Amino acid sequence: MRIARVIGSAVSTIKVDSLRGSKLLIVSNATVDDELYGEPYVAADAIGAGEGELVLVAEGSAGRHTDLTAGAPVDAVIFAILDSLEADGRTTFRKS
Amino acid sequence: MRIARVIGSAVSTIKVDSLRGSKLLIVSNATVDDELYGEPYVAADAIGAGEGELVLVAEGSAGRHTDLTAGAPVDAVIFAILDSLEADGRTTFRKS
Amino acid sequence: MRIARVIGSAVSTIKVDSLRGSKLLIVSNATVDDELYGEPYVAADAIGAGEGELVLVAEGSAGRHTDLTAGAPVDAVIFAILDSLEADGRTTFRKS
Amino acid sequence: MRIARVIGSAVSTIKVDSLRGSKLLIVSNATVDDELYGEPYVAADAIGAGEGELVLVAEGSAGRHTDLTAGAPVDAVIFAILDSLEADGRTTFRKS
Amino acid sequence: MRIARVIGSAVSTIKVDSLRGSKLLIVSNATVDDELYGEPYVAADAIGAGEGELVLVAEGSAGRHTDLTAGAPVDAVIFAILDSLEADGRTTFRKS
Known part of the structure; x- marks a missing residue:
């Protein structure tokens, strides 16, 4: 799974029915x-x-x-909000 | 899912039956x-x-x-037309 | 799906039974x-x-x-022969 | 499958229920x-x-x-701890 | 599918049960x-x-x-040993 930051959102009115009501966010991968x-x-x-x-x-x-995504044409889902990351013996990220 | 622009189309008469009648478009990935x-x-x-x-x-x-694509050898599908994109606090794309 | 050109073939006698009789071709991805x-x-x-x-x-x-490939350890299949490609408003490929 | 080293861990309280209790580790791919x-x-x-x-x-x-991961939104799992690696006729890694 | 050369092997005693007895080989992708x-x-x-x-x-x-791999956390399997490869009208590899 990828560490990523939410940087925005996508709006679409013409889309497949299985994604009506879904929130589609723009994310960028992030380092630790x-x-x-x-x-x-x-x-x-x-x-x-x-x-x-x-x-x-x-x-x-x-x-x-x-x-929320079962059965829809989805190839990426946000499934967790990070509280903190520990890497190489130190805390590299803590939610403020 | 990838943001992409439709730049053309592919025509094929010899193909598997499950894709008869399907429209195959050429797309290029795009930034926000x-x-x-x-x-x-x-x-x-x-x-x-x-x-x-x-x-x-x-x-x-x-x-x-x-x-339209269930059961066919498809590894990429266009499932939404974008109205707008918001990223980093600004509107980066709006459909004209 | 990728645009690709058939450039050769692979021969193997020792392989899983589910691929006996299958034709395994060497392909290279191609631009439009x-x-x-x-x-x-x-x-x-x-x-x-x-x-x-x-x-x-x-x-x-x-x-x-x-x-031909259902149930076999196949991660790439040729499913269409291209007649022509149109991109950026012009015909970029036509089968001769 | 990838050879990887465990370099840390991720902590999240807001996540999908199917991953409650799962340990999410940070890994980096490694050469032989x-x-x-x-x-x-x-x-x-x-x-x-x-x-x-x-x-x-x-x-x-x-x-x-x-x-532990069946049915959860997991796209990477640690399934083995390596004892040793042999490559190009020599032992390139041995667990200490 | 990828052309690859077997260059070694991985040994692991602590692993998921579904891979007990499986041979895990180290491979490198190869050109034609x-x-x-x-x-x-x-x-x-x-x-x-x-x-x-x-x-x-x-x-x-x-x-x-x-x-051998059904139901196990396997994302890469060797399913054929190559006898020969033909590409661009010539034999680029023949098993010795």
């Missing part, structure tokens, strides 16, 4: 030190994440293993 | 600012997208979770 | 202008493609959604 | 000579791995083929 | 001319491949479509 890298992409939100929060994203078919 | 990047690829169209439109593409097995 | 890029890989052939033809390849679990 | 490469990511722990250990990670839907 | 590229990874062996042999590897969920 909370530095963004790579091109942003879109993930379905399964836990009520807000802009600016550091989250975990599950990709591929894992994206459909939540109540 | 609607700049294209990477090599174009082909996605099945599940919502009637047109050339030039900014869309969302679901990859992998997610590509088969629409009525 | 039919220029090859990336390292060649092997795809199962579900439609009788020939060397030199431009084809479409479905990757991942999509590779097993044809009659 | 135990040198780290690429950006660290998060994997579910199915075998009780500890920080600093060299492990094997299965990605994609394989991540849900353990008792 | 049998030159190695990329970082080595681990694949389950479904056909009795030996070190030094050129093989085909199926990745992702395809890795579990053999008798």
Whole structure:
């Protein structure tokens, strides 16, 4: 799963029915030190994440293993909001 | 899911039966600012997208979770036409 | 799905039973202008493609959604032979 | 499957119910000579791995083929702790 | 599927039960001319491949479509030993 930051959202009125009512957020992958890298992409939100929060994203078919995304064309889902990260013996991130 | 722009289409008469009648569009991934990047690829169209439109593409097995692509050898599907994108506190794209 | 050119074939006598009789072709991804890029890989052939033809390849679990590849350890299948490609308002490829 | 080293852990109180009680570890891919490469990511722990250990990670839907991760939005799982690696005719890693 | 060379093996005593008795080999992707590229990874062996042999590897969920890997956290399986490769009109590899 990827560490990612929520940086925005996507709005669409013409979409498949299985995603009506779903919140589609724009996320960017992040390092353990909370530095963004790579091109942003879109993930379905399964836990009520807000802009600016550091989250975990599950990709591929894992994206459909939540109540909100089952059966929909989803290949990335936000399934956790991060409280803290520990790496190499130190706290690299703590939610403020 | 990837932000992508429809840049063309692919025509094929010899193909598996499960894709007869499917529209196969050529798309290029795009940044939140609607700049294209990477090599174009082909996605099945599940919502009637047109050339030039900014869309969302679901990859992998997610590509088969629409009525039009279920059971077919599809690894990428256009499932939404984008109205707008918000990122880093500003509107980075709005459909004209 | 990827635009790819068939550039050769792989021969193997020791392989899993589910792939006995399958044709395993070597393909290289191609741009919309039919220029090859990336390292060649092997795809199962579900439609009788020939060397030199431009084809479409479905990757991942999509590779097993044809009659010939169902249930086999296949992660890439040729499912269409391309007649033509249109991109950016022009015909970039036409089968000769 | 990837050779990886456990370098830390992720803490989250707001997450999907299917991952309550799961241990989410931060791992970095490693070469056969135990040198780290690429950006660290998060994997579910199915075998009780500890920080600093060299492990094997299965990605994609394989991540849900353990008792602890079945049905959860998991795309990477630690399924083995490595004792040793042999490559190019020599022992490149041995657990101390 | 990827052309790959078996370059070694991984030994693990602490692992999930579904992989007890499985042979986990270290492989490196190879070009059609049998030159190695990329970082080595681990694949389950479904056909009795030996070190030094050129093989085909199926990745992702395809890795579990053999008798030996069904139901296990496997995302890469060796399913064929290569006899020869033909590319661009010449024999680029022949098993000695």
